[in-house]
Amino acid sequence: MKPLIELKGVNMVFSKRGSFVRDEKFFHVLKNVNLDIREGEIVALIGESGCGKTTIGKIVTGLLKPTSGEITYEGKNIYALIKLGKEFDDYRRFVQFVQQDSYAALNPVRTIRQSLEAPIMTHYRHDTREQVGAKIDSLLELVGLNPPDQFLSKYPHQLSGGQRQRILLARALSLDPKLIVADEPVSMIDVSLRLTILKLMSDLNRRLHVSFLYITHDLATARYIADNNRIVVMYLGEIMEEGDASEIISNPRHPYTQALIAAIPIPDPEFADLDRELPIKSMEMQSLEHRGKGCPFVPRCPYAGSECTDEIVPVTVGERRIRCARLPHVPVFSTIRPGIVRTGGSNS
Amino acid sequence: MIRRSILKKLLLLTAVLSVSFGFYSCDEIIGGKTVDTFYMLANWETVGMKNHINGGSQAGLLNIFSVEPLIQYVRSTDEIYYMLAESVDHNDDGTTIIHLRPEARWHNGDDYVAQDVVAYYYINQLEATNYMSAIEAIDDKTVKITWKASIEPNDNVKNLILAVDPVGSVKYDVFKTWVDAIIEIMDEAPAMPEGYTGWAPFGKIVNDVQETAAYANYAEFTNYNPDWFIATGPYKLYSVNETDMILIANEDHWAYEYLKFKYVHSYNHITDPTQIYGMLMSGQLDYAGGTPILDTLEQILLANENLVHFKTNDPGACGLLFNLAKTVSVDGVRRPLFNDKIREGFEYIFNRDDIAFIANPYSKVTYRSMMAMAPSDAEKYMSEEAWDSLTVYSHDASRAAELLIEGGWSKVDGWWHGEDGEKLSFTLHFDGSNDHQARAAQATAAQMNEFGIETKLKSSSSWNDWFGSAQSYVWSSELSLTWTDLNMSFSYPTGSFVYAFRDVSFKVIHLPKFPAFGEAGYEEVPEKYWGDLSVELPTFDRTGTFLLIDKMQGLYSLDDAEMQETVDDIITGVASQNWGVPFYQNSCGMFYNTKAFTDLPRKDLWEADRNIEYIPSGNEDDLTDFYAFGRLNIHFSYAATLIDWERFFENQ
Amino acid sequence: MEKFKSFLRHLRMFLFKYRYFFMKLGIALLTLGAVVILSFILIVNMPGTVIDAFAMQLSVERRISLDQAYILATQMLNYDPDAPILERFSVYLGQLLQGNLGVSIKNSAKSVNLILRELLPRTLFVSSIALTISFLLGTTVGSRTIWRRKSFGARALDGYIVVSNAVPDYIVALILITVFAFNLGWFPNQGAYNALLDPGFNIIFILSLLYFAFLPISAHVFSQMSFWSMQMQGSALGVLGEDYINAARARGLPEKIIIRKYLKRNAMLPLVTQLAISFGVMFGGAPLMESIFNYPGIGQAFSQAIAERDYYVVQGILLFVSVIVIGVNLVADTIYSLIDPRIRRSA
């Protein structure tokens, strides 16, 4: 499968302007990120808050321009496309965004119809009003809002969180995208409803062959949606490990992934009284301002050695890539956390 | 908690105290006034008041009651009182001998001497000095004036010229430095050449260097601030702040025993008519000028039974003035907005009776055109034949329309359109601080709108403000309602002409001027015309024309017959131009408190009706009342009002 | 060199620590500069030159011809209307820097500095008393009524707020002076103190000052109080939802204490900056109010100067009043940042 979007060596540096009384500051938010998303696949991007996953989402959707590195869309550099105009328009259409806060993502003073109509009328200029109306109706039905008439003239605050999230999906789908970047789409809705939204997403992926970049901090949902797909784990702006979802969850290799998976609470009394200590050295975190070329996880990593401060070359094991210099020294996960894999697996 | 309640009580206590104290103290200044005090209004500078009248600051009451002239004239009647001078003798040899009162003294007790008179004329160099060739002190109490032979005024005018100036304001001892300096400059200046008619004080023409030195000297003089107010008059300064000024009778004054009041108390900056009326009603004022509308006048008299309202003749007519600088573009050619026909047409538009009645019910309507002299004066100084020849217009809308159409205007849909076919929309500008003119302006605008000429009003907050805009060439208003003819000093024929042709009217009308020095084409004009009015008018007998400013030269020297001829020429000539449309000749109204001012004239009249409608006209049969009423206007007669002349003359 | 560097470092630290204040100070100075330029431009463009008006007056007063008066006027004012504008501006600026705000065109003894020295205290007297009273009354009433929004007092206040907003302050002034000065004669209709008293710091004189200022202060208070109670209501409404109020209620504290210690105090904080703006508004409104009451303050001097086209005085007063407003704003901002540290951090 050829990659739809590819990030090659992307770096993102934010700076805070200096003055006479203050020095200029630089924050290295993304460091040498390589990521590819293929047609029709779901990629789950996992990391704790502040690790730069939303930044990646914004870079992929074109909201932010990386400081260095390139993004290719179907093999073409998108920032070279800008100059060509038309093709960047296509890119804009084919990559859509679903945000975390469904309330903030909809204009509170515009009805659902207005919010849905506008993008279609911008990009499908030749459609008549009836065609647009019909399209909106079918979109709403697609995302499971039935009957559509009931929702169209409502304002966002009159809908529930789950309904709004479906509207966002419908809006993203309205331009027939090839990729939807979903930034924590379910984190703000009731747990009971999450599953239906996630189900809808994988459903859409299957039916419409739309790729998803699912950004989350929640491994459980990531595992669910990226079943048979890929998971990418990030820490402090760097990709730590990536590979097939079930493989990573059942056998995390990177110390950070291991810690992440170990942090999932276990609702099984059989394992509840097990030692719950996380496999990390300390809670200390590297600053984004002064970072070396080595692994950012060093201060926390219980297995860290002197080689970790050097440039790290990812180890490729089949489909999997692990960015760890001391991989041979990292124990197999099941030896430190028995039971988790089984529990996680039985949930599906 | 405790502190808070104490604070509250303290606040309350302060409020109660201040209010009750107010009631107590206002007894002194508002309700039960001090006996022997005369209350009136005046304006003075709140800050930076200088201790002499020449400093340029407005000194309010001090100007009126503290600074004396040699002779005082009453502006509306030309009646004369000897103040600092005991006698003024005009001799046939072109000299005048002035004997000062032996008992005339400065407020600090020093004798008022002849040298002080000389000092005054030298340092101020006002208009009178242009007619003098020399002024000298013969002895301490005698001054000799030698008049310029070429323009020697007649005796009548000599008195009036001397009566203009507040001579008792420059004490030689105090201002010695600058007086000596200017005398030296004038002594060095060369005498004017024979036949010279320009400005030459004491017959001398200063050169540029001397002139600069003289101005610098004058500026220093005005900036000097002595430690007491330099004056000789019957009242001297007692206390002053921003809102109140109190004068006390001057015990050293020659008329001290004949002064009607011990104190004069005045309030500052009260220009709002409502406030003045309110103070009159509550008895806070013993005197105030002005004639409110009939209703209000009656209310005021009703509220305070001690008030009477006098009226006198006012040597000034109010009406409409055209701004002749306004043009209209017809086919790319600029033409005057108000051409001859239009101006004539305007004379017929107005119902002047209504305007006059509303402005001031006791004013006198006039249906003649602007003539640069108040109608009552014109009638007095013109020959009967000339007076009768003046066109008497009428309220005749159809005649007005005919003339406007002849002048190129047209009426479409009920509104008049100009020569360019555009709908006319005028702004009528007036001085809002003058209440009868403000009323007349509203009535005028109403009548113009009724006639079909769209007119808006614009009010200025003071005369200075109005004149400041009106004299500018980029002035946006087309019309103004103001004095068309006004006598600013004595009534002798020239007073009004100076106002019209030199000071105000011609600048507002924007009459053509000769180029001023340095302007294009000035070399082709004789020097005496530079920057002056360039208007040629037909003579009365229609045999020829004359240049207006030529007639203005040497007016004072003419004898009675020559004067009448000149006045006839000027007035009929000006009237033929229709530069303005006067509506009424004003009358001056004065409220007096009979309890304070006990010897008001014509008790028989005001006991019958406190709103005295009788206005003496100055004919032989009512001359006594004419003078007596005229003297009541403090702003026309100054300190002369507060001196009991009858008793004074009895005891001399 | 070392010393210089350490000085620089300390300076940087000092500036950084108080950066909020210095930023505000910088803005204030820039604003001041803009005001200076603006007032100069306004005056330069006023119709009818200064000289013309002055010459006219001289010629009437001294009965000399207008041409003569014109020359005299240029000499006396030492002002050349034909000089290039930049030159005039530099002269003006030079005078300003020497603390010379300008001199009346008619009377060189009447300078703006003198006017300010003599008249500003009056206006300050009236406006500061009026501001204090209306602030205290308004905030008290506002915080009381927000507690019980359906009570009679709250409804009455609502009515008062609407009415006092609908009737402009100068109409209130007109009504007050008509009723209490003209008709009832309880209060004087002009002046700042009894002319027969010697000005001085004694109880009688101060009481006289208060008595004469009573009506102007009342007019200000009437229209300002509604503003403060309105602001207070708005601010208190926000505070009312805070947890500490509920906690205090739950603890069973008396209503009075809650209103005073919790509600009022916290709701008053954001009003401090409004105080400065309100002060500026009162100063701006002074020309109209003082002319109605004939109160000899800076506002009356200003409207008179406008009427008499005494441009330098107009310019000088306008400038100084702006300086006061800028200064008060600066002080208010600083005070606010001291009592509410959140502001400083957000700078």
Next chain:
Amino acid sequence: MIMSPAKTLSRFRDESTRFLHAVARIFFGNARSALGTSVLLFFILLGIFGPLLFPYSSEIDVTSQLLRPSIEHPFGTDLWGRDVFRQIVVGTSDVLSIAFLSALFSVAIAMILGMLAGMVGGIFDKTILFITNVFLTIPSLPVFLILAALFTVDNPVTFASILSVFSWAGMCRAIRAQIISLKERDFIQICRVMKMSNVHIIFKELLPNVGSYILINFIIVMKNAITGSVGLMLLGVASFEPTNWGAILTTAKNSGALINPNSYMWLFAPILSIAVFQLGVILLSKGLDDTFNPRLRVM
């Protein structure tokens, strides 16, 4: 799913009636705004149809000077014998247009500059912020006086322009602040992702969000414009139609109407009209505030 044209049409009709309903709900939604709207509507109708119903003649009639109120002259007559009630009626359109134009100008300036400053940011934003600072600092009334001396103020447009010189600054700041907070919101980001035009973002997404604020301020500026215009009239610096309410008030005051019982109504009529109009405007703005605020708080 294909929709029949009839259904589509009916849906649009539905929507337009719904829009009208929404407008009605905003303006008549609570007692305050209902009363305020009625007052405002009354004055607007009076301004348009009043002069037709009560034709005014500027003709002066000295025989009917200062009549007390009667059936023929509900507010009496003025010094020139003209009916005060009809003057008020004729003057309504002038007063309304000054208020409306002034609000329009200042809201337009505030909106354009505030939105630009918020959208563009950077040095442009700082400059605008600084300019508003200057305008908020200089006392407005004195500058009105100077401006009125500088320009000929003789029609509602110039009058309104002078009045709006000072009323835009505060509003401009508030709009800028709102735009800055709005433009970081997710729904604006989505517009960027979806490559919506800037025109769409400004007019369809941002403007409706500051709409209620602008509407309320529009009304408040109207109120301030009337206060200011009457103040300027009282100081006598503007040229005027004698029927302008401020002009009636000023003339009545200057003619001593305060102390003459016959002319109390002459003075009181413009005060009453101004007060009632202001009252309506204030009620409306408060009512609108009530209507909009709860929803704004949910945001």
